[in-house]
Amino acid sequence: MAFHKRIATVSVFILFLIGAFSVSTRTAALAVTSTSTPFQPTFDPTRLAQPPTVMPPAQADNGAQAYWSMCMSCHGDHGQGLTGEWRASYGDEYRDCWQSGCHASDHPENSFEILSTGAPAIIGAGKLARFANAYELQTYVHEKMPFSPAGSLTAEQSLELTAFLLREKDTLPDGLTLDSINSSAVSIHRKTTVPGSEIPSALLMTGILVLAAVGLASRVNQKHNLPKNRPGFVYHLHPPRIPAEQSRFWYTLGTGGLSMFLSLVLLVTGLLEMYYYVPSPDQAAVSVSIIKTLVPYGNLVRNLHFWSAQFLVIVMSLHLLRVVLTGAYAPPRRFNYLLGLGLLVLILLLDFTGYVLRWDEGVHWALVVGTNLLKTIPLVGDGLYRFVMGGGGAGPATLIRFYAWHIFGLTLAVIILVTWHAFRVRRDGGIASAPPDLSQGQQWITRFDLVRREVLAMVIGIIVLLIVSLVIPAPTDSPISSFSSMAGSSQAPWFFLWVQQLLKWGDPFWLGIIIPIVVVTLLGLFPYILPNAEKNELGRWFPRGNRLAQVLTILLYVIILVLTFLGAFSSTG
Amino acid sequence: MSMKSELSRRDFIKLSTRTLLGLGAVLGLGGLIRFFSYEPDQGPPTVFDLGDAGSFPIGSRTIRGEVPAVIINQDGVIVAYSLTCTHLGCTIEKDKESIGFTCPCHGSAFDETGKVINGPAQDPLKALRVETSGENRVIVHTE
Numbered sequence: 001m002a003f004h005k006r007i008a009t010v011s012v013f014i015l016f017l018i019g020a021f022s023v024s025t026r027t028a029a030l031a032v033t034s035t036s037t038p039f040q041p042t043f044d045p046t047r048l049a050q051p052p053t054v055m056p057p058a059q060a061d062n063g064a065q066a067y068w069s070m071c072m073s074c075h076g077d078h079g080q081g082l083t084g085e086w087r088a089s090y091g092d093e094y095r096d097c098w099q100s101g102c103h104a105s106d107h108p109e110n111s112f113e114i115l116s117t118g119a120p121a122i123i124g125a126g127k128l129a130r131f132a133n134a135y136e137l138q139t140y141v142h143e144k145m146p147f148s149p150a151g152s153l154t155a156e157q158s159l160e161l162t163a164f165l166l167r168e169k170d171t172l173p174d175g176l177t178l179d180s181i182n183s184s185a186v187s188i189h190r191k192t193t194v195p196g197s198e199i200p201s202a203l204l205m206t207g208i209l210v211l212a213a214v215g216l217a218s219r220v221n222q223k224h225n226l227p228k229n230r231p232g233f234v235y236h237l238h239p240p241r242i243p244a245e246q247s248r249f250w251y252t253l254g255t256g257g258l259s260m261f262l263s264l265v266l267l268v269t270g271l272l273e274m275y276y277y278v279p280s281p282d283q284a285a286v287s288v289s290i291i292k293t294l295v296p297y298g299n300l301v302r303n304l305h306f307w308s309a310q311f312l313v314i315v316m317s318l319h320l321l322r323v324v325l326t327g328a329y330a331p332p333r334r335f336n337y338l339l340g341l342g343l344l345v346l347i348l349l350l351d352f353t354g355y356v357l358r359w360d361e362g363v364h365w366a367l368v369v370g371t372n373l374l375k376t377i378p379l380v381g382d383g384l385y386r387f388v389m390g391g392g393g394a395g396p397a398t399l400i401r402f403y404a405w406h407i408f409g410l411t412l413a414v415i416i417l418v419t420w421h422a423f424r425v426r427r428d429g430g431i432a433s434a435p436p437d438l439s440q441g442q443q444w445i446t447r448f449d450l451v452r453r454e455v456l457a458m459v460i461g462i463i464v465l466l467i468v469s470l471v472i473p474a475p476t477d478s479p480i481s482s483f484s485s486m487a488g489s490s491q492a493p494w495f496f497l498w499v500q501q502l503l504k505w506g507d508p509f510w511l512g513i514i515i516p517i518v519v520v521t522l523l524g525l526f527p528y529i530l531p532n533a534e535k536n537e538l539g540r541w542f543p544r545g546n547r548l549a550q551v552l553t554i555l556l557y558v559i560i561l562v563l564t565f566l567g568a569f570s571s572t573g
Numbered sequence: 574m575s576m577k578s579e580l581s582r583r584d585f586i587k588l589s590t591r592t593l594l595g596l597g598a599v600l601g602l603g604g605l606i607r608f609f610s611y612e613p614d615q616g617p618p619t620v621f622d623l624g625d626a627g628s629f630p631i632g633s634r635t636i637r638g639e640v641p642a643v644i645i646n647q648d649g650v651i652v653a654y655s656l657t658c659t660h661l662g663c664t665i666e667k668d669k670e671s672i673g674f675t676c677p678c679h680g681s682a683f684d685e686t687g688k689v690i691n692g693p694a695q696d697p698l699k700a701l702r703v704e705t706s707g708e709n710r711v712i713v714h715t716e
Contacts, residue, residue: 215590
């Protein structure tokens with residue numbers, strides 16, 4: 001830092017002039033020891049002036065101050081590097097930067113030698129070519145700069161310096177504060193345009209849909225003029241009429257239909273994400289960041305995908321609970337109950353694979369732990385692990401495999417099972433209800449009213465999803481740099497927290513593999529081994545016939561919930 | 574309330590609900606178009622630094638594949654023609670016998686100054702903007 005005392009004096013003078021406040025402690029120490037010497041610089045000394053302070057300072061303004069106090073002595077006032085012309089600004093005895101040994105604040109004791117290649121130019125056409133995005137530059141600055149002592153900058157300072165460098169190169173996006181996540185979406189070499197806020201249009205959409213929902217709600221249960229033509233495709237997918245009893249909201253809770261709706265939202269938003277997501281280890285987190293930061297409405301699409309997936313797990317769990325607590329899985333619906341259980345398992349796998357696709361520090365340890373769990377299975381474990389990972393460890397092949405499972409393999413299985421599940425609902429006589437001869441004066445609703453209710457439920461669903469997506473963003477983290485270093489959260493995704501909590505208590509094979517399998521198997525066996533509800537008990541909550549299954553299921557749910565809460569509040573490390 | 578006004582109220586609600594749903598759909602479609610407006614790729618470069626002007630002596634005809642273009646020094650003036658066929662964009666090849674060019678895709682033929690000799694191409698080869706920078710380097714712009 002102490003390049004020349006005269007220059008330091010000039011700096012002190014300018015400091016007084018502009019009333020600077022944000023001077024680093026090193027510069028302050030420099031100022032105290034300054035005395036004047038007869039050195040005449042060969043260029044205009046105002047080039048050494050501290051950059052003017054801006055109130056309030058933008059990120060790049062803070063970076064400009066940091067650059068001036070820490071980087072400029074070697075990298076030059078225009079980022080030209082340690083050129084001869086630049087060294088001419090130093091005093092005679094300091095000009096040979098390779099021997100003067102002055103490169104420390106407490107020179108000469110802790111001085112250091114600088115590289116014989118000097119300090120490179122960092123601003124100008126073609127400079128910083130080795131870095132693709134601001135995240136890479138920021139990481140380099142954070143780890144390697146200043147030259148001595150390297151790594152002494154805070155993450156905040158390295159981001160500010162990155163913003164400053166981008167502004168000097170005229171590639172800093174307008175109105176974007178760089179952080180460890182969005183910086184990977186920002187190119188260093190071309191100016192990135194950041195789309196405007198998605199909030200106004202999303203709110204407009206919400207408003208329109210709220211009005212439409214009011215209109216739809218006022219028409220539910222209205223007499224419908226039967227259309228002259230035969231019913232169209234959407235109507236045809238529904239039975240001509242269903243007993244009003246089967247469509248009571250407080251009986252079904254609408255969880256089955258809601259699950260289908262959420263799956264549709266997931267299908268559409270997932271398709272949209274595929275247009276920008278890149279399934280390679282060095283590009284995955286960057287492309288997620290690009291979707292979030294640069295693609296118009298990309299953040300909204302991603303949030304919708306994320307929240308639909310979270311809600312789907314909850315809604316499906318409630319659907320399962322509803323079916324058990326109303327005894328609805330009694331024959332002939334036993335098989336369809338198994339299909340539904342299979343769908344729940346598939347959706348959990350889809351959630352996990354989708355979670356891993358972020359390939360950032362937030363999913364890093366969940367991936368490592370979740371897949372290593374497979375190795376604990378006797379005999380087949382190792383082979384299963386290699387099949388899942390596409391090799392002996394997490395790498396490019398792993399990401400491609402998770403991607404293939406997520407976007408096609410598992411999704412295809414879900415589509416087939418959902419179709420089968422819905423078909424079986426109709427084949428098994430609709431939603432479980434008491435036999436017609438027992439319900440006196442039975443009322444019916446037509447498929448037209450049914451479709452109207454479904455549209456209303458979907459519109460309300462979209463409204464809720466839009467609002468949640470606007471308020472709570474889906475999580476992101478910085479890209480995974482190495483699989484050998486520990487960074488980021490080691491917490492499992494919330495739907496596997498209960499397993500993570502179990503794993504703390506002992507043998508991973510029994511607690512992490514056998515217990516979840518036993519839970520699913522037990523749930524699947526209930527209709528086959530425990531007493532079922534009688535026919536005339538169907539269509540209402542808590543029938544006597546399958547009380548035992550009800551109690552056991554509630555017990556399972558409570559245990560899983562307690563474990564989840566334990567896992568959520570104890571495993572932060 | 575008469576039967577007639579009851580019906581029209583219902584029709585009104587029906588119409589406005591459908592209009593609102595349609596409006597929502599249009600808005601969503603607009604958002605979709607905006608969503609796809611982002612371009613992750615920068616596109617190919619349009620400026621090429623072909624090095625020192627001395628490597629293009631008077632009378633020489635040099636093919637540079639990275640542009641692709643043929644660089645011709647006509648009595649000290651450097652001109653460049655794009656080697657992208659004006660028909661459907663294949664890269665044309667130098668003829669073995671003559672100094673013209675032929676497109677391998679559909680057989681369009683061009684003479685040494687880029688004029689069409691044989692179809693299906695209609696337009697002559699594009700003359701590229703060439704500038705010589707201060708350090709005597711040849712810079713070619715494809716746009």
